[in-house]
Amino acid sequence: MIDNALELKGISKDFPGFKLNNISFSLPKGYIMGLVGPNGAGKTTTIQLILNMLEKDAGEILVFGKDNVESENAIKQDIGVVFDSIFYVDSWTIKDTEKAVSLFYEDWKHDVFNEMIKRFDLPQNKKIGELSRGMQMKLMLACAFSHNAKLLILDEPTSGLDPAIRDEFLEILQEYIKDGERSVLFSTHITTDLERVADYITFINRGELVYTGSIDELLGSYRLIKGRARDLTAELKKSIVGLRKTDMGFEGLMEAKKATQFKNCVIDGATIDDIVICMSKGGTR
Numbered sequence: 001m002i003d004n005a006l007e008l009k010g011i012s013k014d015f016p017g018f019k020l021n022n023i024s025f026s027l028p029k030g031y032i033m034g035l036v037g038p039n040g041a042g043k044t045t046t047i048q049l050i051l052n053m054l055e056k057d058a059g060e061i062l063v064f065g066k067d068n069v070e071s072e073n074a075i076k077q078d079i080g081v082v083f084d085s086i087f088y089v090d091s092w093t094i095k096d097t098e099k100a101v102s103l104f105y106e107d108w109k110h111d112v113f114n115e116m117i118k119r120f121d122l123p124q125n126k127k128i129g130e131l132s133r134g135m136q137m138k139l140m141l142a143c144a145f146s147h148n149a150k151l152l153i154l155d156e157p158t159s160g161l162d163p164a165i166r167d168e169f170l171e172i173l174q175e176y177i178k179d180g181e182r183s184v185l186f187s188t189h190i191t192t193d194l195e196r197v198a199d200y201i202t203f204i205n206r207g208e209l210v211y212t213g214s215i216d217e218l219l220g221s222y223r224l225i226k227g228r229a230r231d232l233t234a235e236l237k238k239s240i241v242g243l244r245k246t247d248m249g250f251e252g253l254m255e256a257k258k259a260t261q262f263k264n265c266v267i268d269g270a271t272i273d274d275i276v277i278c279m280s281k282g283g284t285r
């Protein structure tokens with residue numbers, strides 16, 4: 001039995017001035033994984049490699065156990081994609097979109113599409129170019145659900161959406177994975193969305209893998225440490241990642257197991273944002 005929806009093994013891609021270097025991670029079936037990292041970290045490149053929109057220089061990508069290049073056509077039936085901007089033709093209506101997109105999928109379900117369009121309150125006769133961003137996202141999702149995609153790959157789907165639509169969108173993702181067979185890979189800068197719905201996280205910085213694993217484990221492994229300037233000893237400085245001077249003194253990230261030694265400092269739980277910000281500044285773990 002294949003337990004991973006997606007597996008990347010030692011993926012590399014060289015661009016002039018940028019290298020995605022030896023990225024490995026796996027997304028177990030039935031879970032949501034967030035893909036995070038600062039601008040230019042390599043998130044979209046990773047997604048494009050998974051979708052075989054770019055040719056990798058090294059490594060192997062398996063989708064439901066099948067090689068993503070050798071079995072590209074079969075795999076595409078199982079993957080639903082939502083990008084940060086819509087890739088349908090502006091002058092199409094929603095009906096035209098269904099007609100065109102359904103041709104690519106063997107298992108297209110017209111009833112599911114209609115149900116999603118109703119649920120999302122999408123106007124059938126409006127043109128794609130006239131839909132709001134939130135509506136465009138919902139239309140891409142409706143298409144993904146209508147061909148019974150078992151893996152959703154979303155590149156910054158919630159950026160620019162208002163909080164109410166984001167909330168609805170996250171609920172839909174949670175509902176989608178409920179049966180334990182479907183999975184989501186979701187790149188985002190809005191890490192609070194991940195704290196709400198994701199179980200796993202993969203963090204890339206400057207093309208390098210910083211962390212992949214459970215969110216609980218990541219949050220459990222780090223603490224935010226704050227203190228007065230006079231308490232910042234050389235030993236403490238060495239243990240802090242992403243040290244920042246503040247009005248009160250300093251703050252930064254520290255491994256949870258080390259944090260208890262520094263009694264004069266305030267130790268708080270770290271958020272995913274704290275971890276991404278401090279590690280992006282401070283380099284590696």
Ligand SMILES: Nc1ncnc2c1ncn2[C@@H]1O[C@H](COP(=O)(O)OP(=O)(O)OP(=O)(O)O)[C@@H](O)[C@H]1O
Binds near residue numbers: 017037045
């Ligand atoms: N086709 C390409 N040719 C050359 N360089 C590229 C190409 N695509 C991406 N890059 C470079 O690869 C790096 C990573 O870009 P990528 O879009 O993967 O980052 P990202 O993590 O998705 O960033 P963002 O959060 O800003 O969307 C950047 O330096 C970018 O300029």
